[in-house]
Amino acid sequence: MVSATSMGYDDDRASINLPDDKDMLSKVKQVMKEKSQLEPEYLVVVGIGGSNLGTLAVQEAVLGKFYNQLDPTTKVLYADTVDSDLINVIVKMVETTLERDGNIILNVVSKLGTTTETVANFEVIIDSLRRCKKEYGKYVVVTADEDSKLWNLALKEGFSVLEIPKKVGGRYSVFSPAGLFPLGLLGINIEHLLDGARSIRDTCIDVDIEKNPAAIGAAIRYQHYKSGKNIADLFLFSNDLESVGKWYRQLMAESLGKEFNKKGKKVNIGITPTVSIGSTDLHSMAQLYLGGPHDKFTTFVRVENSTSHIYVPRLGGYSELVSGIQGKSLKDIMDAILEGTKSAFGKDGRPFVEITLPDRSENSIGQFLQFKIIETIYLAYLLDVNPFDQPNVESYKRETRKILARKKKY
């Protein structure tokens, strides 16, 4: 592992040094400060895959899935894919705001600026912005690799720019400006996020493997993969962690799903990540998980402290429907369901581990994401694959370019 204090970005494993980078943090905070002063009603994040999944994961985990519906100072919209109906809604919200002289911030995130969906959506949304605001440049922040085409266009247009270090790939970029700027603008404490990442990183690079949770996690997963578990379910007992699941899904799928191993041998290896939400998905997936094939390894995640405390009231006449819940907290009921599920898994020989997060704070979420990043890198080493490349995505992109070239323009 790269020394945590070397502060370098010239190695593929560079991302683990992000939490130490004070220059990066101060640049992000400077742009955050400038853009906050515009009092934006919306932050529109244009980016897809590694360019927005970390932001979405942390935003929903810390601020909740209902964030936009709770009338925050700055709402957030994610323009990821080129779905006309999605982009239409976003453009309408943006234009309505601009037309009554409100402000938005447009944050375009793309390492090379050559992602089809991101560029298409960027052009659509900046077109609205240019029509409504004379000095449109000050509302745009571009997060990209230095000297990429997108970076150079941003400089020419007078947009703010934030750099993603070249060796930090999309799925490892949540602690770079790709995640930090939009999260900070929404009021998330990015120092605490980085503190959490830094503290668990130091534990996860311990050479004493017995004291290293990431090494232990990777070893357990590797053993179960070898014994035929080709599916890894991340079973999150918290509604607001669903997008953390989606972030992890990319991390595992892209880092471990490989046609060739590091020796160049064709192996078609990989573990398929799935995401379940407790207790919701017990009511849709438990029959398969407890009755179906023994092809899964499960990681249960529970959150020790919820921010809200709600109790089932003692209503006369209602107690006969389900006994034993009146007077109990929803939290206790949820915990009992998770305990019951673990017990049923155990009795049926279904393997699992459990991770308890103290809460959904920035620090805890930072720890969890950084832990999963390092665990995944270790698992790739055990599987003898390169966790930092994604060569097979080129095949569909090549086919898409050919087809796009034949489509007519309007």
Place this chain on the structure above:
Amino acid sequence: MVSATSMGYDDDRASINLPDDKDMLSKVKQVMKEKSQLEPEYLVVVGIGGSNLGTLAVQEAVLGKFYNQLDPTTKVLYADTVDSDLINVIVKMVETTLERDGNIILNVVSKLGTTTETVANFEVIIDSLRRCKKEYGKYVVVTADEDSKLWNLALKEGFSVLEIPKKVGGRYSVFSPAGLFPLGLLGINIEHLLDGARSIRDTCIDVDIEKNPAAIGAAIRYQHYKSGKNIADLFLFSNDLESVGKWYRQLMAESLGKEFNKKGKKVNIGITPTVSIGSTDLHSMAQLYLGGPHDKFTTFVRVENSTSHIYVPRLGGYSELVSGIQGKSLKDIMDAILEGTKSAFGKDGRPFVEITLPDRSENSIGQFLQFKIIETIYLAYLLDVNPFDQPNVESYKRETRKILARKKKY
């Protein structure tokens, strides 16, 4: 297959007769009319698994994921699991509305009324309603099996009641009042939904298998399962169809994931359903799908006509970022990405089928859901398992009850 004209509900396959039931429809419309007159600002659906996934699927498919943020007459909230933070947000929205004399409708959906999460959330929310409204009964609609404890409580409390036929299980209940009432109250055309279901059902029970798309679909899936594909990915190229994916996930997981076959032999059989969204998940999962193990069968779903038409503008200086997209519609770009993906899958020997929906109308969505229901029933027959039971979910519920009995009350 049950005759489509027999109109009976005394067979496990009863759900396919729901689209013909005029009495059910007229009862639902009568309650819809009564409750619409209260001009509710929120519809709160309390239910989990089969009791809300169909409603969520159709609502988001037809009205969009951004529905609540577009200021509709009646917003919708889903209280499914006992997540304190989720229920806290819902209770606050409900109480704020009631305190300024606005109205809500509370729709509790549970076949037997013995689901822990549903009863806990019902008690929490009705407690707010009782404190704010003297005649609270008129704001509550209970959808349940006739003569269940919940049904009888509803009659005693003066709530409206709607019946789920006893033989219609949760995952098959979207075309029963479980789905129809909340969807209708939100302005969805439930006649068109049922028309779609009815028309495809008549095709899908054709004894000429070559003309029967559900039989063909089941046979293809069965062959691929037999040849080692233990994962079925539903890859939906439309952002608003994600919850249709979640509905299907339950249908497949619970109907096919079985410990025992119909002869009582222990088989631990099942196919693990996964849901991907195009093009978003190409940027997180494509590396695994195209480089990883050959353990998946994919169903691509595309929507022929989007409601919105957006074109990439011809902005000077931006055309160099990605060539060939300016002047094209987002729809054309999305179609090209799907074509490119299919081409890459084909070249690498990754099996798939494609389903094209004409649009996201009620009729088209009704067709798709009904098609998947019948296909799944056929597939269960091929796998020699019972698609209508879910015996293994009892194991975690039993464990949960034991643990709950030990927890202290407050």
